[in-house]
Amino acid sequence: MLEIKDVNVFYGAIHAIKGITLAxxxxxxVSLIGANGAGKTTTLHTISGLLHATSGEILMDGKNLQKVPANSIIGMGLAHVPEGRHVFARMTVEENLRMGAYIVRDSKKINENLESVYQHFPRLKERWKQYAGTLSGGEQQMLATGRALMTNPKILLMDEPSMGLSPLLVKEIFAIIQELHKSGITILLVEQNAKMALSVADRAYVLETGTIAMEGNAAALSADDRVRKAYLGA
Known part of the structure; x- marks a missing residue:
């Protein structure tokens, strides 16, 4: 579904992403793990069109996303849940969700998507009139994810969903990620909490200073001494 081939990204003179290839x-x-500053968020921003690669290809269902404007990539079925949530604080929960459906023209479909999101996130339904800025960090993460789901995405890019959350909420968010995966949604998960990321993933890539250092089955990587020492605190 998604292929990244020999992609390079620069910030001015800084070579941030160095010829990475992943699928x-x-x-x-699929989880993408690595230390802070390894280039994980830059990779997601490049896939979703917020940044442009200097070279290489980013293909979704065989179509090169490098030639597609960022606002059109959403319509192709790719949704991005950004690092830090970025909900609309002065809008209600439901207004935030409906903003996520701005590309959907069928009002009936929007309402169906809304009910589907509320089934995934019952807490959002309880707080549908509440201003997003008054929600807890975990609830805002649910809202940001629900907003992305309003587009019926084929693939969901998730950037650091556990950031700033308590251990209890981290478990809850990852249970939701597993539920979304089981429902058939394809997910590329960027996460600094390597233990949790590897526990839910089918496969994983390890990103180090802009390059893919390791890749493979998530369970096998969890058992690898190099990964355990560098990322799992073993």
């Missing part, structure tokens, strides 16, 4: 198959949950 996410239909229905897979």
């Amino acid at each position: 996410v198959g239909d229905g897979e949950l």
